[in-house]
Amino acid sequence: MDHPSVHFIGRMLPYYRFVRILAFPSISILLFQLIVTTILGCLLAFFLVNPVLSSALHGVFFGVFVFFVPLVLVDIIASRFLLKDDPPFSFRRFLALSLFSCTTWILIIILGGVAYSQLGIFHFPQDPFLMGLFTIIPLRSIVVFSLSSKSNLRKIIFSLLQPLISTLTASFLMVSELTIILEAFILAITLSIIPLIFLLRFIERQGKRIIKVSPLRIFKAFLVDWLDRDNEMFETFLKEIGTKSEIEVILIRFDSKRSNETKGIIVISNFHPGPFLNVGSSMLPYLIQNKFETKNIAVFVPHGISGHENNLVSQEDNAKVISTIKTMLRDCEPSNMASNFKTIEVGSAKVNVQIFGKCLLLSLTQSPKDMEDIPIELGKEIASMTKNKFKHVGIIDSHNCINDVRMFSEEELNDLRSAAYEAIASSSATEKKVVMGVAKNNFGNNDPRQGVGPGGVRVFLFKNSDQLIAYILIDANNMIKGLREKILTSLIGLGIDGGEIMTTDTHVVNGLVRAKLGYHPFGEILNQDNIVNLIKNTVKDAQEDLEDVTICSSSKNVSVTSLGSRSLENLTSFMYNIARLVVRYMGILLLVSNLIGIALFI
Numbered sequence: 001m002d003h004p005s006v007h008f009i010g011r012m013l014p015y016y017r018f019v020r021i022l023a024f025p026s027i028s029i030l031l032f033q034l035i036v037t038t039i040l041g042c043l044l045a046f047f048l049v050n051p052v053l054s055s056a057l058h059g060v061f062f063g064v065f066v067f068f069v070p071l072v073l074v075d076i077i078a079s080r081f082l083l084k085d086d087p088p089f090s091f092r093r094f095l096a097l098s099l100f101s102c103t104t105w106i107l108i109i110i111l112g113g114v115a116y117s118q119l120g121i122f123h124f125p126q127d128p129f130l131m132g133l134f135t136i137i138p139l140r141s142i143v144v145f146s147l148s149s150k151s152n153l154r155k156i157i158f159s160l161l162q163p164l165i166s167t168l169t170a171s172f173l174m175v176s177e178l179t180i181i182l183e184a185f186i187l188a189i190t191l192s193i194i195p196l197i198f199l200l201r202f203i204e205r206q207g208k209r210i211i212k213v214s215p216l217r218i219f220k221a222f223l224v225d226w227l228d229r230d231n232e233m234f235e236t237f238l239k240e241i242g243t244k245s246e247i248e249v250i251l252i253r254f255d256s257k258r259s260n261e262t263k264g265i266i267v268i269s270n271f272h273p274g275p276f277l278n279v280g281s282s283m284l285p286y287l288i289q290n291k292f293e294t295k296n297i298a299v300f301v302p303h304g305i306s307g308h309e310n311n312l313v314s315q316e317d318n319a320k321v322i323s324t325i326k327t328m329l330r331d332c333e334p335s336n337m338a339s340n341f342k343t344i345e346v347g348s349a350k351v352n353v354q355i356f357g358k359c360l361l362l363s364l365t366q367s368p369k370d371m372e373d374i375p376i377e378l379g380k381e382i383a384s385m386t387k388n389k390f391k392h393v394g395i396i397d398s399h400n401c402i403n404d405v406r407m408f409s410e411e412e413l414n415d416l417r418s419a420a421y422e423a424i425a426s427s428s429a430t431e432k433k434v435v436m437g438v439a440k441n442n443f444g445n446n447d448p449r450q451g452v453g454p455g456g457v458r459v460f461l462f463k464n465s466d467q468l469i470a471y472i473l474i475d476a477n478n479m480i481k482g483l484r485e486k487i488l489t490s491l492i493g494l495g496i497d498g499g500e501i502m503t504t505d506t507h508v509v510n511g512l513v514r515a516k517l518g519y520h521p522f523g524e525i526l527n528q529d530n531i532v533n534l535i536k537n538t539v540k541d542a543q544e545d546l547e548d549v550t551i552c553s554s555s556k557n558v559s560v561t562s563l564g565s566r567s568l569e570n571l572t573s574f575m576y577n578i579a580r581l582v583v584r585y586m587g588i589l590l591l592v593s594n595l596i597g598i599a600l601f602i
Contacts, residue, residue, distance in 0.1 A: 037106065042066075043059035070166045087233070130185075195589060247560055250359060250554075255552070269306075306373065350367070363398050367485065441541075451476050457472065474502070494543070
């Protein structure tokens with residue numbers, strides 16, 4: 001079976017691609033596109049049939065009064081009365097739906113015009129216009145029936161009102177028999193609405209059986225969050241399917257000896273920063289950073305060993321974690337024990353190890369080989385190795401190399417396990433002076449579409465004995481292959497003896513761009529030379545900030561609601577299969593209805 005994170009990413013990519021289609025332009029642009037499409041499209045259709053000025057003018061008149069005016073009129077009625085305050089609908093999105101439907105309808109009319117002029121079939125414009133009903137009514141119906149929470153009567157009125165007005169207007173311009181038009185309209189309704197109701201009832205029954213809640217409500221909540229950044233509806237649903245669980249939080253605090261004020265905080269936890277955007281714990285690394293950082297305090301929240309099954313489901317759960325951290329900062333245990341930084345390599349695995357106070361800090365990577373989320377089971381196994389030797393252990397999934405999403409092989413997991421065991425066995429601390437410098441850089445106007453979250457970059461620099469070690473954290477979801485090594489190599493000239501480049505695994509960057517992973521790993525879009533120079537300058541700032549510090553550490557469990565592996569797998573698998581079912585349904589429905597339409601008019 002797939003690792004949950006690999007499974008989740010693979011299933012979510014189609015939804016990421018779908019919602020990007022729904023990122024509509026402004027109302028003014030949509031109105032412009034609508035009037036241009038209706039006028040030029042109908043002008044072209046009529047001119048192809050009869051290339052004279054009067055025919056072209058007929059097409060313009062047809063486009064304005066059959067399509068543009070009814071579309072805008074019905075969209076105003078829908079937004080103000082029929083479907084008012086019905087998320088995710090709005091006047092702008094009604095216009096977008098109208099633009100899509102009328103473009104499809106006009107293309108059918110153009111093709112019918114070509115068939116009429118070249119093959120002598122159909123009556124133009126009556127037959128291709130009426131054939132368009134067999135496509136447009138199903139399209140409008142499935143959108144409103146699957147997303148609207150209004151009554152079925154209102155949904156039916158919205159689905160049929162614009163096609164009805166357009167059909168009646170067209171009947172006067174085409175001078176056609178009203179009975180033929182009404183027969184075609186009623187047949188199109190019958191072929192659209194009745195099968196659709198059965199399909200949606202089937203989806204609802206299956207959803208409530210498998211995932212215990214309405215799948216249409218899930219999809220609607222998903223769109224509302226994605227389009228309007230309103231996560232309340234989606235998080236309410238996640239609470240219903242979530243699992244009660246505990247996550248562990250490890251904290252190391254560094255205080256300036258000179259001022260006795262906190263200088264830096266490292267927070268490591270096995271929550272997962274997902275599932276996407278502002279939902280659940282997607283932004284939690286930044287929320288923690290933003291809560292506890294001040295002008296003089298830097299906060300470091302790297303990615304712990306976790307997968308998508310450990311996504312927290314709500315802002316309430318985030319608040320529990322933040323509240324726990326606040327308590328831990330107050331109650332953590334002081335200790336001046338520390339060790340030098342060491343890197344253990346076994347096969348593809350690299351494990352960095354250093355002791356701060358009563359906490360063993362491990363960071364795992366297999367860069368330059370691809371790495372996604374390290375399995376939680378391995379994290380638990382490594383933590384169990386330390387029980388008799390260290391009071392606290394913070395295990396970091398450096399999450400710093402990706403080209404393709406794939407599962408870890410058994411050999412790679414064994415390499416990580418062996419390297420971690422060797423690192424733990426060889427670690428010991430002495431009471432020694434620790435010198436620390438911190439620096440921050442928020443990448444200026446960071447843009448999630450470029451793979452950078454709001455947390456920017458944080459540098460923690462440690463000097464003890466003859467070592468100068470740099471821990472560098474970027475608020476991003478993974479890092480493009482090779483960039484880690486490029487940055488570490490560039491720091492040698494600054495006197496850095498070792499360290500690690502890590503990402504938070506924030507999911508605020510996911511789904512915003514067209515990319516094979518559903519997001520851009522750090523360094524895929526941004527200029528890598530600029531990145532290296534920015535990080536070098538930030539490290540220089542940290543060097544200027546070096547001073548003696550004291551250390552205290554703590555660990556604590558927090559009761560939260562997370563997605564859980566079973567809920568996650570059921571949800572993604574069900575929604576993926578339902579999406580395939582709907583696509584097949586629409587394909588069959590449009591094929592059957594259009595074949596019937598063609599049979600009627602040939």
